[in-house]
Structures are given as C-alpha cells and as structure tokens.
Amino acid sequence: MSCFFSQKIKIKIADIVISVTSKKSNFRIAYDDILHGFLSRQDPEVIIRASSGSLPNLKNKEMIFDSGGNWTLLKSGGRHAFCLYSSDSSGKPYAMAVFNSDFRRGEIFFKLSDPSEKERFDTRLHFKYPLDEILMVNLLAKKRGLMVHGCGIKKTGKGLLFVGKSGAGKSTMARLLGKDKKTAILNDDRIIIRKVGDVFYMYGTPWHGDIRICSKDRIRFKNIFFIKHAQKNYLKALNKTDAVARLISRSFVPFWDKKGMEFTMDFCSDLSAKVPCFEFGFIPDKSALDYIRTKT
Numbered sequence: 001m002s003c004f005f006s007q008k009i010k011i012k013i014a015d016i017v018i019s020v021t022s023k024k025s026n027f028r029i030a031y032d033d034i035l036h037g038f039l040s041r042q043d044p045e046v047i048i049r050a051s052s053g054s055l056p057n058l059k060n061k062e063m064i065f066d067s068g069g070n071w072t073l074l075k076s077g078g079r080h081a082f083c084l085y086s087s088d089s090s091g092k093p094y095a096m097a098v099f100n101s102d103f104r105r106g107e108i109f110f111k112l113s114d115p116s117e118k119e120r121f122d123t124r125l126h127f128k129y130p131l132d133e134i135l136m137v138n139l140l141a142k143k144r145g146l147m148v149h150g151c152g153i154k155k156t157g158k159g160l161l162f163v164g165k166s167g168a169g170k171s172t173m174a175r176l177l178g179k180d181k182k183t184a185i186l187n188d189d190r191i192i193i194r195k196v197g198d199v200f201y202m203y204g205t206p207w208h209g210d211i212r213i214c215s216k217d218r219i220r221f222k223n224i225f226f227i228k229h230a231q232k233n234y235l236k237a238l239n240k241t242d243a244v245a246r247l248i249s250r251s252f253v254p255f256w257d258k259k260g261m262e263f264t265m266d267f268c269s270d271l272s273a274k275v276p277c278f279e280f281g282f283i284p285d286k287s288a289l290d291y292i293r294t295k296t
Contacts, residue, residue: 002033012040012216014192014203016139019044020108023051034206038216046139048097050108055096056081065256071130073256082134097131103138133207136192137252141260145194146267147252151209152186152202152219153177159221160296161191161202162280163250169227171210172284178211180289185213190252193271194218200275223276223296226250230281233291238279243272 005028008021017040022029029050058076065073074081078101083093099106108131133147140146151170153160155177162173174188189209191202204215226238226246238246247268254260282288 002036003030004032004036005030009035010040010042010044011035011038011206012042013038013136013205014140014145014194014218016046016136016144017042017044018046018048018135020048020050023049027052034208034212034214037214038206046104046106046135048106048108050110052110055093055109055111056098058098067130071134073134080138082131084131095131097135099135099138102142103135106135129207133190133252136205137254138257138260140192140194141254141257141263143263145192146247146264146271147190147192147205148247149189149250149252150191150202151188152191152204152221154184154186154215154217154219155180156182157219158296159202159219160225160292161193161221161223162225162227163191163247164227165250169229169282169284173227173282173288174209174211174213176284176286176289178213184215184217185211186215186217186219188213195267195270200271221275223278224271225278225280225292227280227282229284231283232281233283233288234281235295236279236281238272238277240269240272243277244268246277247272 007028009029009031010017010019020029058074058081061074061076063072064075070085072083074083080099082097084095086094095108095110097106097108137147148163149165151162151174162170164170171188174185177183178185186204187208188211190205190207192205193200193202199220201218202221203218206214208214253264
C-alpha cells in the first residue's frame, strides 16, 4: 500500500467533493492509494480544516448519539461534534470534528499525546473510519442519497447491484464476476445510491470489504438483488414493503436525525417503487453467474 502526503486534498465521492486542508504548514495530510483514486480538482462542496493541539471545550453540549464504540455525536449551539475514541483512550476522545448544521463546513482537532512534541501527525485519520463514513451518512441524509451494504459491478456498460448484510456473499459475488475482463468492480461492501433527475445511479466508494478494489465511477442500474447463500440459484420478486424494509436494514441510516430518517424512508420507498427488487439465492460458483446472466 502506497502512502501520499499533502497540505490539501480534494476527494470526490458520489459527486460530492470534500476538501481537507491543513491549517499549519508542518501538518500534512496522508492518504493511501485507494483514496488517491478519488482525488478531484473540482470546487469543493464540503470544506474541512484540520490541526493538532487541544480539543475544543464545547458549551451547553447535548449527547445526540452514542455508537457504543468508537464515536459519539454531540450538539452544541447549532453545531454538531463527532468525538472519536480509540481502544486505549481511557474514555477520552483523541480527536473531535465540529461541523455546522448542514455538515458542509467543519474543523477537525487532533489531541497531541505529548504537548512538547512538534505538531506533526499521521493525518490519515482526517478522512478515515469512522469519521469519513459518518460524515458521508450525514451529508447523504440532507436529501442527497443513501449508502448501502452492497457490491456494485459494472459489466459491459450495465450496472449490477447486490445488497446484503455481512456474510451474505458480497465479496464472493465480486470475486466471481471480477474474473470477467469486461467487468469492473465499483466496490464490494459500500455503495452509494443517488437520484439524478429521474434516474437512480450507484457510485463506488473508497470503503471496500475483502477485495481491495474501488472505483469512483457511477453507473445506472435496473435491478436490486438482495443476496443470500442458498442450495440452489433462484430469484424471487419482492413487493415494495419488503424491499423498503430490506433496504433500510442494509443501509447506513442517520438514526439520530429525524428529518434525515424521513428523507431516507422516502428515498427507499421511491427507489423500490421504480427499481425492481429481488431476493437472489445463489450457489457460490460459476453457475450463479450463468443464472444471473439469463435473468438480466
């Protein structure tokens, strides 16, 4: 894995350009080769500035959501603050990201473990789990789209979207389809869906699963396949109610945001009404490919 460094990067994910800028000249941003493929020169929609030092002391803060793990969401004076924790942080955050109400402007603060150390830091944490995905979920919930647990495949100009929980076979499907030279893998674990005009598109993201292949491309898709391992290959059409329930349970949804949840529900309802949804039980071998080719 290669690593790159810069004082400013602009990343484009699902047509959302995010700028991350170091506030100090000796504080560089590091990113790996996967993220390098998502760099952009376009004007940013989201601007983030980063620095190291003391974390801000928020006044009148209110707990909005506790992940029960490595992050919490607070609200303070109309702003949102993500507190990030590591397994050895003794209950205190190692970083805090403070955003305005629409998440388009923000600052990230990294706490120095030793006040005497120079302000140089491994800033891959600027746009790395969990902050990157949390930010994207909140941005999408502002009437932009939805991120699903999905494997996106681009095959001879056609999009195939396989959605499933962990262990359902997303990476297996990517491996099977990826053997075809005419096939490109957008991502085997996280796919973003957005509506452009009256058309739904799926976008690749940099947040991969077992297969370390990602693409920033987008492509139109005409079906959604909810996958599961099975004793035989089969397709079962789903009604709208079932499809919406499966989408919600296999997506990254903003439980802490009432309006965001309302948009997400409406988006899933619209999506399942206009894009046919199927349960796809499959045997993890070439027969699954032959079967899906005859049905799409």
